[in-house]
Amino acid sequence: MKIAIFTDTYTPQVNGVAKTLKRLTAYLDGKSISYRVYAPAASGTKDHNQNVIRFKSFPFWCYPECRLAFPHLSKVKKDMKDFKPDLIHIATPFNIGLVGLYVGKKMNIPVVGSYHTHFDQYLDYYHLSFLAPYAWRYMRWFHHSFKKTFVPSLHTKQKLKIQGFHNIKLWKRGVDRKHFKPITDSEQHVRNYYNIKAPYLFSYVGRLAPEKGLDTLIEISKRMPPHVNKNIHWLIVGDGPLRRSLQMKAPLNMTFTGYQDGIRLAQIFASSTLFVFPSETETFGNVALESLACGTPVIGASAGGIQEIVTHKKTGILCRPGDVESFTTAILSLLSDPAKLAAMSKLAREETRDWGWDDIFEQLLRDYQNVVDNRSHPSLA
Known part of the structure; x- marks a missing residue:
């Protein structure tokens, strides 16, 4: 399987989405699974991973630690034609995510996505609550063509169901218990x-x-x-x-x-x-x-x-x-x-014994494979 990941946040940015995607790509490396990541350029940081394609980006004006990227569409299309992915995973609904959605439709590649952030609640804290209905309308449009939308919790799954989302699948998060552990000294x-x-x-x-x-x-x-x-x-x-x-x-x-x-x-x-x-x-x-x-x-x-x-x-x-x-x-x-x-x-x-990353990523790969198989055999969908 070849996987293309489109995300508007990735290491060295520090947030849950970026860290989770970094763990996913490390897992894919360990399993010798081919992938591409299309992500914002990291300010002042050189990326030596040839599987990561970076695009010029600027700090988002109202949230400087987030970056607004300007992906080069022709560059993405050329690389995708060379890479020939079996599946596209879109992690964010912004510029790079939109490019992933566009390319997936144009090249007839099955697309899955993940939902990580309750943007409607964030708007409340920035005195922009009046925009929530429009945000949900956009998110429903963005996700409606995904074969699966992955969510990290049952609470989030229920919230999206209420908002009219379909094909929702649980993708839990894990913890590295070898790293995060009681340390005596x-x-x-x-x-x-x-x-x-x-x-x-x-x-x-x-x-x-x-x-x-x-x-x-x-x-x-x-x-x-x-x-x-x-x-x-x-x-x-x-x-x-x-x-x-x-x-x-x-x-x-x-x-x-x-x-x-x-x-x-x-x-x-x-x-x-x-x-x-x-x-x-x-x-x-x-x-x-x-x-x-x-x-x-x-x-x-x-x-x-x-x-x-x-x-x-x-x-x-x-x-x-x-x-x-x-x-x-x-x-x-x-x-x-x-x-x-x-x-x-x-x-x-x-109680963290059952939260291992390997089991979680293995399930994610099975879900990926299910989407790819159903594309090849529509009668099984």
Whole structure:
């Protein structure tokens, strides 16, 4: 099988979509499966992977960490004719995704797609809610010709069904348990690096953007009772348009680390007492799964895909979305019950055993093959 992937975000960009696609291509490399990735050019980074075709891009004006690409249609068509893919996978509904859809139709190549982001909810946070009906209309048009639309959670699948999408298939996400794991010497390393003296370490990992519920996070940090607060330090891992304003509002016991990856990120997860994640807009929530794999319970919003990762009151606590009191009560209940916290930590690690990437990608390849076979034998569709 030969697979062509069209995406408006890819490594070295830091987000769940880019990271998932990088893992997918690494898996394809390991299986010696031929692929092409059509993606935005990475600013200041040279790509030595000949399977990745890059296009000139610029930061998106209202969200600079996202890039707007300008794909060269004739270049894509020529490369596709040479490559002769069996299937096209479109990961995003923007410029490069549109080119993938156009080429797929013109060359009669079966197209599948994936849905990663609740853009309608994002619009709420940017005071553009009036655009939501138009966004859904566009997304229905964009996805209607796909043989399958892959979604990361059952919650997302149900939401798309309500919106009139068809041929929806679950494509779960996974976690590398060899990388994200309890690390015995990580806590002192992280504490020394960030000069943390407080006994409790709370972390947040993700984009620093309005849709992540970070005003709620700041308010949670300020609502901790003084006698507890003096024993807490917060690590805010990530970057984005809100970083400067958040730092101005943040309490003294909060450190902003910027983007982290690799062993440092795993160490931060493993060193944390709790992972606090108030986002209400997650289609999945990779970071919550990574936290659990490190043995760190999650205090998260009872919304979106997070509900399918965190087992309430067993591997974490799911709180009322946007409710500061619900979050602070959950945190205080665990800090006052060390035995419960320890039990949650142990179970958090254990419950990630069934989230291996290899099984997930093997299923995805079976779904790809099913689409290709049905193209060759329409009577089986």
